[in-house]
Amino acid sequence: MNNSNTIIAKDNDGMPLIKFLAEAIKSKGPFFTPFNMISLPIMLVGFTLIVIRFVKGIGAVANLTQEVPWGLWIGFDVVTGVAFAGGAYVITFMVYILNMKKYHSIVRVTVLNGFLAYVFYAGALLLDLGKPWNVINPIIGNSFGVSSVLFLVAWHFLLYMIAMLLEFSPAIAEWVGLKRARKILGGMTLAAVIFGITLSTLHQSGLGALYLMAKEKIHPLWYSEFIPILFFISSIFAGLSMVIFEGSISQKVFASQISSKNHHAHDDILHGLSKICALTMFVYFFMQVLTFVHGKHYELLNTPMGYWYLTEMIGFVLLPMALFFHSYRSRNIFLIKLAAFITMIGVIINRLNVTVIGFRWDAAQHYYPSWMEIVVTLTVLFVEIWIFRWIINRLPVLRDPPSWVKNL
Numbered sequence: 001m002n003n004s005n006t007i008i009a010k011d012n013d014g015m016p017l018i019k020f021l022a023e024a025i026k027s028k029g030p031f032f033t034p035f036n037m038i039s040l041p042i043m044l045v046g047f048t049l050i051v052i053r054f055v056k057g058i059g060a061v062a063n064l065t066q067e068v069p070w071g072l073w074i075g076f077d078v079v080t081g082v083a084f085a086g087g088a089y090v091i092t093f094m095v096y097i098l099n100m101k102k103y104h105s106i107v108r109v110t111v112l113n114g115f116l117a118y119v120f121y122a123g124a125l126l127l128d129l130g131k132p133w134n135v136i137n138p139i140i141g142n143s144f145g146v147s148s149v150l151f152l153v154a155w156h157f158l159l160y161m162i163a164m165l166l167e168f169s170p171a172i173a174e175w176v177g178l179k180r181a182r183k184i185l186g187g188m189t190l191a192a193v194i195f196g197i198t199l200s201t202l203h204q205s206g207l208g209a210l211y212l213m214a215k216e217k218i219h220p221l222w223y224s225e226f227i228p229i230l231f232f233i234s235s236i237f238a239g240l241s242m243v244i245f246e247g248s249i250s251q252k253v254f255a256s257q258i259s260s261k262n263h264h265a266h267d268d269i270l271h272g273l274s275k276i277c278a279l280t281m282f283v284y285f286f287m288q289v290l291t292f293v294h295g296k297h298y299e300l301l302n303t304p305m306g307y308w309y310l311t312e313m314i315g316f317v318l319l320p321m322a323l324f325f326h327s328y329r330s331r332n333i334f335l336i337k338l339a340a341f342i343t344m345i346g347v348i349i350n351r352l353n354v355t356v357i358g359f360r361w362d363a364a365q366h367y368y369p370s371w372m373e374i375v376v377t378l379t380v381l382f383v384e385i386w387i388f389r390w391i392i393n394r395l396p397v398l399r400d401p402p403s404w405v406k407n408l
Contacts, residue, residue: 039386042382049372050127061370061372061376062370072373074128080348080352082121082203083351084117087242088196089114089196093197102265102268102272109246109392109398110243113246118160119161120384149209153203160203163196170189171396171401174395183408207231208229227354236276237281238344259399274324275328277339277340285318288317315346327339
């Protein structure tokens with residue numbers, strides 16, 4: 001006879017709920033790994049700093065001021081992170097709209113990466129708000145109005161997170177064993193993808209539009225009325241470079257999760273993505289040249305900020321673009337990965353140049369992030385990786401779906 005205090009609910013495969021939850025929290029690999037030993041102490045310090053931030057205020061841990069209210073947490077955690085999450089809308093567009101089936105095996109992991117990025121980077125906004133409880137204001141238009149760019153970006157963020165959750169939900173249903181829910185959610189995927197692509201293309205440029213109002217504060221070499229378009233185009237190769245980088249690591253770390261068929265197709269996928277990155281980087285570089293010529297800031301090139309601008313354009317746009325072109329023609333996988341890595345660094349530099357380095361560059365006192373801001377940023381990143389790894393090891397993200405899915 002069952003004890004009345006024992007929960008005996010079962011999923012569709014007959015597994016008791018208690019056993020299911022025990023399996024969910026069970027470690028799937030060795031605990032004492034280099035990554036765990038490095039990330040755990042940083043996260044413990046970061047969590048402590050986050051508590052201090054909410055108890056004593058943002059000034060207790062951050063070097064932000066009334067003149068520079070947006071710093072590392074916005075420039076890196078949000079603006080840069082959202083660009084790297086762009087792979088989700090690009091890959092889903094390629095697979096579901098353009099019917100490019102060879103990329104289907106990376107759809108789920110890309111959407112998962114994008115969803116976690118948006119959740120954590122939206123959460124990072126709470127850290128940056130002096131009064132976190134006012135986070136609802138941009139969504140309801142309070143103090144800003146419904147014509148505000150911030151109002152649009154806030155709604156795009158919220159709705160796109162819901163869209164990506166719907167796109168990823170079939171994997172959750174397969175994990176839990178909910179066959180009927182899996183069938184319903186699978187039928188909603190295409191609508192969620194179309195909705196999500198529309199939202200993503202709008203808010204990638206919307207983040208750039210936020211800085212159109214700061215013309216007098218951003219260095220002329222980085223300010224342009226085309227910032228929204230440049231942010232959108234760069235999100236394409238930024239997101240795909242992240243897909244290449246993350247996918248290359250996953251091929252080794254989660255090798256047991258990947259079928260031999262998908263493992264062998266990995267190089268062909270990287271080869272195709274390198275072509276798209278090369279083409280979009282060419283468009284981006286061409287537009288940057290046009291905006292520079294249109295701005296007529298030639299004299300600024302012979303200044304320290306001008307040298308930094310040339311370093312970004314030549315070393316982190318033109319160079320990786322050339323590497324992508326060459327690696328595509330020669331099918332050199334190592335060069336594709338190298339180009340993706342350099343591109344990611346370049347995107348970080350560009351976003352920080354617009355939001356931090358080139359922002360109020362002529363002020364008497366410059367903003368520099370405190371060590372506490374850096375630790376909190378690393379904490380957000382590491383927690384995201386931990387959750388990403390937990391999901392990969394349990395849900396059918398990289399591995400094939402259960403056999404019963406074929407009969408739905």
